[in-house]
Amino acid sequence: MKLTRRSVLGSALASTALAAIPTGILPHLAQAQTGGGGHSVLNALIAQYAAAAAEGMKNASVAALYDRDAFTDYLEVYPVADLVDGFDWKPGMGATFTGPYSKLEIKAPFTDYIPLPEGPVLDPAKTYKIGFVFHGFNHPWLIALADTAAWEAARHPNIEIEVVDAEFDDNKMGQIIDTWVTRQFDGIVLWPSREAPMGPPVDRAIDAGIPVVSVDRRTSSQKISSEVLGNFYANGLQQGLYLKHSGQTGKIILNRKDLGSTADSIRTGAFLQVIGQEEGFEIAGNYHTNSQRSLAFQSTVDALQAIRDVAVSFNTGGEEAMGALDAIREGNRLDSAPDGKRIAILANDDAKEVLHEVEQGNIAMVSPYTPLIGDIGIRTVLLHIGAKEGLNAAPPRLVLTPNLPMITREKMTIEGVETMTPAEWPYAYGPAVA
Amino acid sequence: MSDIQKTHNPAVFVRGGSRLARAFGSGGGDLSRLFVLIALLVSGALLFPGFASPGNAMVILTSVAGVGILALGMTMVIITGEIDLSVAGIAVLSTVIGGVLLPGGSPAMVIGAVLLTGLVLGLINGILVAALRLSSLIVTLATMGIASALANIISRGQASYPNAMPEFLWFGRGAIAGLPVPVALFLLAAAVALVLTGSASFGRRLYATGGNARAAELSGVQTWKVRLTVFALSGLAAALVGLIESARLGYINPAGFVGLELKVLAVAVLGGAALSGGVGSVRGAVLATLIIGCINNLLNQAGVSFYMQQVVTGLVILAVVAPGFSKRIDVR
Numbered sequence: 001m002k003l004t005r006r007s008v009l010g011s012a013l014a015s016t017a018l019a020a021i022p023t024g025i026l027p028h029l030a031q032a033q034t035g036g037g038g039h040s041v042l043n044a045l046i047a048q049y050a051a052a053a054a055e056g057m058k059n060a061s062v063a064a065l066y067d068r069d070a071f072t073d074y075l076e077v078y079p080v081a082d083l084v085d086g087f088d089w090k091p092g093m094g095a096t097f098t099g100p101y102s103k104l105e106i107k108a109p110f111t112d113y114i115p116l117p118e119g120p121v122l123d124p125a126k127t128y129k130i131g132f133v134f135h136g137f138n139h140p141w142l143i144a145l146a147d148t149a150a151w152e153a154a155r156h157p158n159i160e161i162e163v164v165d166a167e168f169d170d171n172k173m174g175q176i177i178d179t180w181v182t183r184q185f186d187g188i189v190l191w192p193s194r195e196a197p198m199g200p201p202v203d204r205a206i207d208a209g210i211p212v213v214s215v216d217r218r219t220s221s222q223k224i225s226s227e228v229l230g231n232f233y234a235n236g237l238q239q240g241l242y243l244k245h246s247g248q249t250g251k252i253i254l255n256r257k258d259l260g261s262t263a264d265s266i267r268t269g270a271f272l273q274v275i276g277q278e279e280g281f282e283i284a285g286n287y288h289t290n291s292q293r294s295l296a297f298q299s300t301v302d303a304l305q306a307i308r309d310v311a312v313s314f315n316t317g318g319e320e321a322m323g324a325l326d327a328i329r330e331g332n333r334l335d336s337a338p339d340g341k342r343i344a345i346l347a348n349d350d351a352k353e354v355l356h357e358v359e360q361g362n363i364a365m366v367s368p369y370t371p372l373i374g375d376i377g378i379r380t381v382l383l384h385i386g387a388k389e390g391l392n393a394a395p396p397r398l399v400l401t402p403n404l405p406m407i408t409r410e411k412m413t414i415e416g417v418e419t420m421t422p423a424e425w426p427y428a429y430g431p432a433v434a
Numbered sequence: 435m436s437d438i439q440k441t442h443n444p445a446v447f448v449r450g451g452s453r454l455a456r457a458f459g460s461g462g463g464d465l466s467r468l469f470v471l472i473a474l475l476v477s478g479a480l481l482f483p484g485f486a487s488p489g490n491a492m493v494i495l496t497s498v499a500g501v502g503i504l505a506l507g508m509t510m511v512i513i514t515g516e517i518d519l520s521v522a523g524i525a526v527l528s529t530v531i532g533g534v535l536l537p538g539g540s541p542a543m544v545i546g547a548v549l550l551t552g553l554v555l556g557l558i559n560g561i562l563v564a565a566l567r568l569s570s571l572i573v574t575l576a577t578m579g580i581a582s583a584l585a586n587i588i589s590r591g592q593a594s595y596p597n598a599m600p601e602f603l604w605f606g607r608g609a610i611a612g613l614p615v616p617v618a619l620f621l622l623a624a625a626v627a628l629v630l631t632g633s634a635s636f637g638r639r640l641y642a643t644g645g646n647a648r649a650a651e652l653s654g655v656q657t658w659k660v661r662l663t664v665f666a667l668s669g670l671a672a673a674l675v676g677l678i679e680s681a682r683l684g685y686i687n688p689a690g691f692v693g694l695e696l697k698v699l700a701v702a703v704l705g706g707a708a709l710s711g712g713v714g715s716v717r718g719a720v721l722a723t724l725i726i727g728c729i730n731n732l733l734n735q736a737g738v739s740f741y742m743q744q745v746v747t748g749l750v751i752l753a754v755v756a757p758g759f760s761k762r763i764d765v766r
Contacts, residue, residue: 102590138586138689140593259741288740293683294690295740298497302734305490306482326683330607331493353595353685431592 039083041416042234042403046080049237049273057276061283066276069259071269078266079398080233087113089402091420094372094427099147100154101137101163107426108148108372110401116379120158122386130161130381131180132374134191135168140351140430141371145191145215149374159382170197177201181208187381188212189374195262196220211384215377217262225384226399228376234403235367236267236316238417239346240274242365242406243312245414248344249280250311250337253303255289255296255320264288267316267348267367284310289320296323304331311337311344318349318366325362334362350407351430355422361409365419368404370427376401463706467721470754474728482735490731492614496682498727499616500675502720504694505701506627507668509719512702513631514661515644515711516563516570518668520555522694523581525676526687528552530585532602532677533594533686541601549673555581556669560662570665578695589688597684605674606681616678620723623671627716640664644711701726704751725750 053072057063066072083089095111098104122128132149136142146163153161162180166173170193180188181204188205192198192214199220205212211225218227252275257264275281285303289295296315300323304310313328315321325345328334337343342361347354350368357363380395387394408419422428478485504521511518532548539547555577562573596602608615631637642650643657651657680686705722707714729750733743 102592104592136591136689138591140591143591259739285737286739287734287737290740292692293685293687294679297683298730299734299740301493301497302731303737305484305487305493305731306735308484322685323683326685330682353593431594433595434598 038405038417039089039403042231042237042405043080043082045241045415045417046233046237046270049240049270049277050075052277053273057272058279059276059281062272062276062281065283065286066269066272069265069268071265071272074262074265075233075269075273078233078262079229079400081398081400083402084114084396084399087402089113091405091424092426095151097151099144100150101147102140102143104147104429104431106144106147106151106372106429108151108375109370109404109427110373110376111152113376113401114379114383114395114399116152116156116382118155121156121382122158122389122391124158127158127160128186128382128385129183130159130378131176131185131188132161132163132190132378133166133173133176133188134163135166135173135193137165141349142191144371144429145374147374148372149189149378152375152378156382159378161378166193168193170194173198174201177205177212181205181210185210187385189215189377189381190219191215192217192219209388211381211388213377213381213384215373216371224397226380226395226397228373228380228399228401230369230373230401231403232263232266232369233270235348235369236270236272237274238367238406238414239267239314239348239365240271241414241417242408243281243344243346244274244278245412246344246364248311248337248341249278251282251284251307251309252312252314253285253287253300253307253310253324254283255287255299255313255315255324257288257316257320258290259288263348264316268314271314271346281312289323291317291319293319293323293326296320297327300324300327301331304328304333304336309336309338311341313343313345315345315347318347318351318354321345321347321349321354321363321366322357325357329362350404350425350428352428353430353433355407355425355428356433358407358409359422365406365408367406368425368427370401370404371429372427373401464715464718464721467705467718467725467754470750471721471725471728474725474732478728478732478735481732485732485735492617494724494727494731495617495620496614497730498723499614499620500678501694501697501701501726502620502723503623503671503675503678504668504698505705505719505723506623506716507664507671508698508702509705509707509714509716510627510631510640510664511570511668512707512709513640513644513712513714514657514664515647516661516664517699517709518559518570518574518665519695519699520559520574520577520581521668521672521675521698522691523578523585524552524555524669524672525679525691525694526585526689527555527581527588528673529676529680529686529690530589530594530688532680533596534588536594536596536599536602536686541599544596544599544602545605545677548677549670552669552671552673552676553666554669556666556672557662559669560665563665564658564661585688589686591688593688594686595684596680596686602677603681603684605677606679606683616682619674619678623674624716624720627719631716636660636663641712644713646712697726700747700751704754706755725754 094109096107099106153159202212202221206223213226215228284307287299313324344364347366383395386392528548528551531551532544535544562568563570610618639655643660701722705718
């Protein structure tokens with residue numbers, strides 16, 4: 001089964017049917033599926049807006065950027081599909097524990113997804129060695145990712161996990177994987193920074209008979225055992241849906257991640273697919289601030305000087321959103337959108353500091369993108385090891401994490417998506433803000 | 435003083451040339467920087483209606499104040515013939531230590547700890563370079579790595595927020611008589627640096643140390659003291675900039691200030707400081723800071739991508755620095 005957006009588009013005449021449903025019925029549908037069915041509702045909306053974008057965009061300014069950066073190329077191959085074994089995620093699910101590395105209290109949303117019972121796993125008489133390699137013991141998002149991986153491993157006494165930080169050095173990550181191959185590890189889980197360089201080391205591990213699972217980001221390997229992928233598409237889509245619903249139009253400044261990165265291509269592309277169908281938006285500033293708050297801050301400070309009537313600040317990440325907010329605050333421009341409205345700051349990544357600003361009414365909305373998925377990677381690789389030993393069936397190649405609903409200050413229903421408030425969201429990561 | 439040393443100290447000893455060129459130092463280096471700055475200001479004003487506004491001027495000054503303060507420190511280090519690559523590491527570690535003290539510490543304790551950490555790290559650099567005669571490139575490279583790693587270990591990689599301490603935030607968001615504090619601190623740092631480099635005692639020792647350390651020592655200059663002083667000042671400046679930038683963003687980031695040392699080095703070089711030592715001026719560093727600030731502001735206002743901004747900045751540095759470098763080779 002090839003789970004790409006194209007295949008979903010092909011099969012999802014359901015989405016067309018959904019699009020044909022009078023919008024008044026959609027909230028009812030969402031209500032019926034609140035808590036769990038949000039995944040399929042969002043997937044249907046993704047298919048609906050992708051199909052509309054393929055037909056063409058009404059907004060020339062948005063269409064120009066969409067075409068120039070070739071978003072279609074990225075969006076068409078990004079997987080959008082159902083969850084494994086029909087998993088039905090509901091808010092409130094998941095385990096609470098103290099992160100082994102961050103020492104912060106964590107509530108991980110997906111610990112019931114592809115579950116494994118606590119205690120010895122696979123062959124209880126054997127000890128299994130798992131390598132977990134990622135980049136960045138210096139970033140809250142990534143530390144939280146490692147926290148969940150180490151937590152899952154610790155639940156099983158016959159699992160030994162080695163967690164290594166490759167410090168954003170692709171060569172180092174490759175060497176670490178090669179070392180684990182030499183040491184005959186039983187399974188490897190990785191969070192790659194870039195796709196292409198990690199293909200060969202992953203292939204070498206697979207060729208040596210070691211199952212390999214990537215989480216969040218992808219590698220160029222065609223042999224990789226499984227990929228655990230997040231909800232980038234639903235992130236950008238919901239930013240667009242919120243903006244459309246809010247009725248705020250005008251000039252938009254974009255603070256984007258690295259050009260060509262998955263997060264930027266999919267989130268920004270999905271956002272543009274939605275607002276591209278609306279008149280009244282103008283892309284007035286387009287910056288790649290590379291996940292750096294200080295760069296997002298500076299570009300926003302300068303853009304505010306050039307553009308007096310900014311209406312919207314779109315940000316592909318939480319870091320960018322916080323930088324933009326600080327810049328807007330420093331310039332006393334929070335309420336400087338046309339007609340005295342507040343500039344609508346749209347964010348991704350459910351860090352506690354971002355949720356705090358949503359609660360304060362300074363950031364309009366945030367689409368959660370949880371780092372708390374390392375545990376899924378560990379469970380998936382264990383199941384691959386079990387399949388190799390004939391103990392269980394192998395998990396699918398693509399393991400998609402549930403689409404999470406956007407968080408807004410007030411609860412609302414937008415095109416069938418029921419939003420959650422910061423107070424209802426227990427999964428935020430990172431240190432708390434006083 | 436030899437002829438070469440006179441040439442190396444453009445702000446003080448140059449003779450000849452036009453009155454304007456004399457006013458702006460040897461070979462008209464600072465004069466060309468001034469012309470570049472004026473050209474940027476004029477083109478900015480013509481291209482963007484809001485560019486010449488007092489508000490935008492303040493935005494530019496506030497944006498580059500941090501880099502400017504560091505460039506002043508770096509320029510003095512470079513004049514002695516050394517280099518300081520540890521400024522980003524020192525800025526991170528200093529502010530992280532302040533962040534650790536935030537929950538229970540008084541403002542004086544937190545801010546004092548930040549500045550003291552920077553000063554101590556700068557002194558360590560200075561002792562290793564001046565007393566043990568180790569290469570400053572190697573020493574500060576090591577300090578940069580150690581400081582960044584310690585910042586991560588101490589903070590467990592987690593950010594902290596100084597929002598509940600207005601005294602801390604004042605360094606980035608406050609104002610003195612309408613002047614943003616970062617700008618006021620930049621001006622103060624420039625004034626101090628101008629006095630130090632222009633003074634008959636410290637200034638001459640500074641240029642002599644970088645121009646010809648052996649000759650300076652034979653003349654009775656205790657070059658180790660000069661080196662120790664400039665590294666201590668650079669460390670203190672790094673901590674101050676860490677404070678300013680963390681206060682502006684309300685966020686102490688253990689992974690922050692990535693690549694800051696190279697930006698600062700670029701500004702110092704654009705300002706006329708020669709990595710071979712003995713050459714450089716405060717005026718040049720200030721002009722270079724303003725040039726970089728104007729370029730970034732203009733390119734951001736024009737919506738030019740971050741990547742293209744790096745290309746343009748690099749080309750401007752080459753265009754301004756290369757002619758002066760050729761002249762120096764000719765002189766020698």
